[in-house]
Amino acid sequence: MAGTTSAAGNETLIIVGTGNVQNEAALAVRGVKITGWTEVQIRCGVEIMPWSADLIATEWQPGRATEVTVNEGDACQILIGSDPVITGYVTTVNREMTPDSHTIHVAVASKSIDLVESAAEIATYQLNSMNALAIIRKLAATAGISVYPVNGAGNVDIQIFSIILSETAYEAIERVCRLANCLFYDRPDGNITLAPVGTRIVPSAFAQGRNVEAARVRASQAGRFASIQAIIQTPLVLTQPPTSSDYVDQFTALTRPVSAVAYDRGITNTRPWRKMLLPIESGDDANYDYAKRRVQWESNRRYGRSQVIELTCDSWRDSSGALWSPNTVAQVSLPALKRDGIEWLIVELVFRRDEGGTLLISSEN
Template sequence: MAGTTSSVGNETLVVVGTGNIQNEAALAVRGVKITGWTEVQIRCGVETMPWSADLIATEWQPDRATEVTINEGDACQILIGSDPVITGYVITVDREMTLDSHSVHVAVASKSIDLVESAAEIATYQLNSMNALAIIRKLAATAGISVYPVNGAGNVDIQIFSIILSETAHEAIERVCRLANCLFYDRPDGNITLAPVGTTVIQGAFAQGRNVEAARVRASQAGRFASIQAIIQGTIFLTQPPTSSDYVSEFVAKTKPVNAIAYDQGVTNTRPWRKMLLPVEGGDDANYDYAKRRVQWESNRRYGRSQVIELTCDSWRDSSGALWSPNTVAQVSLKALKRDGIEWLIVELVFRRDEGGTHCDVTLMPPQAMTPEPILLPLMQNEANRAITSNDAAPLPGGR
């Protein structure tokens, strides 16, 4: 392996290895940028946290360039060319030798692994009168991670948010994001992005006969319903006399919220008898606004998850030279598979290099598949109820 130098940020790196620098995967540890890996797999995604990488070198000869020692727990960075992809830690190092070979396998995870695996510990387990972004920043700061919002994501006021003693910071952040209706996922610099679904669009991203080597399209009705209806669960008092034959219609009238129903036309037109009932959550849901959003989300999500494109691209970069990125809406043209000119969301990416060359495996779904599930704040957490139950509320007459 030959040695050269390059820089990432303000740090000068010694490069160990050779190859196409623009598409060379490297591991940077303690100022040394190690390339020449024989196998590379880097996994990034909207729902993948932490982002991770596996690097394998089958002939490890550091004495021919500069001595490099990679240890578990080392702070590190994964780069493609000069572009960082993952900033985090070396998690595992496996070394192996035989009579005629020597190999090393390095597993890396982004900094968010500490949010995923560690308990959420902050000074107080109840946060009052904060917006979602502020709560998420407070939780992420426990692992030395910053949070960067896109398009105002997280700008939702939350009066009271309680952290469960046994949950991880990732689990708490996931609940906050449901309240704020936004996604959170890793950034190449080791921090977190807070964003709505589909922040940018790439025209002509993937096309049959140009950069798509293989593709598979799935269209399914599994798990989908013609209609999804919200109902009120509780004690029901029927007023019809015992001889009445109209109990069913009265029961329906008393248990379903006003207009809290969503339809999936793809199923309604073929199997209209497929119906789903969802109980309304307890809490303050004026005019059943939450119930209406909840059933629509359920219908959209089930549709989105039933439509998938999995393709293999011949490059790690788009036509502008930028690395493919999760949460990007990409235009796809696969005429042979009846998907031409659609714009779907990049959900997951696997940058890989092996004996078969350099490839990027891409999973795309309709944007509806990634919309966060709406959640209703528990009863007694809205401002009016807080005022009623507050110790500062005005005393009752007679000092009671």
């Protein structure tokens, strides 16, 4: 995968690892650490919430004649070796028997599943004069989750922020992060990281002929726009019916385009008519500070999602022995795919083990 200079617009890298790994996956539940899973898939990333795991095995602890009981709703932890990866809950347990086998399939989700699936309920549905971090902490606290900022992420004052009655806590947090230009994602301990796009670089992370066994590059213009224009809608949009044959001009008159535009030069030179109007979530933006950050963030993210490398790596760990982690910048060398010596952001990882061996799937942009 390759990288860009824009903070939110790095391309996407997906890594899949095969071969030997230092340690095996385990499910810690009810005081028991269950290992020996025949199939493992652990998925995590900066745009994935909740992080999740699927484990398949017999219902007997390898090497022990004791039946292991795993029930839906159990608090649990997923580990690789001694390293925690996910802290959360068993969401689903499927048991199956045939004349020749007796298996169990366990699905696990991180604690943030309660933010994704539960309503955003706080004492007041309008928050005034708070910074983004404070708002996000208030929303996360409803599920007993703490928020840990990195490098000042979320230190952006928001004058007015209203919770939509029907939205989940995750949806409200996601809207705040758009205004604060930061990422929020799970931590192995079950809490949440709030961070800018990662700056920690793993040198010579993935290289053709060394630790990369397969790779695929995708470059696309889908979902990208030559320009993204911020607009502030007025109540007249909701109350005044169309009266003109020129609906475009009427809509423009009923909204307030502001001096906040982001450009994607890769589209501007070929299809300049591709434009997007983006309503700004904040109700108080006299200097258009939110609007400028918001449209640039949107343009960067759309570009980043359009430039992807997916690769299969031969290990779940980097050369230092640490597990690969999301929001890390990786140096990638894939000369056969014309991606050589460029830095890419790891946005998604899938640790996988099945009959085909042990795999690490990582997505970078």
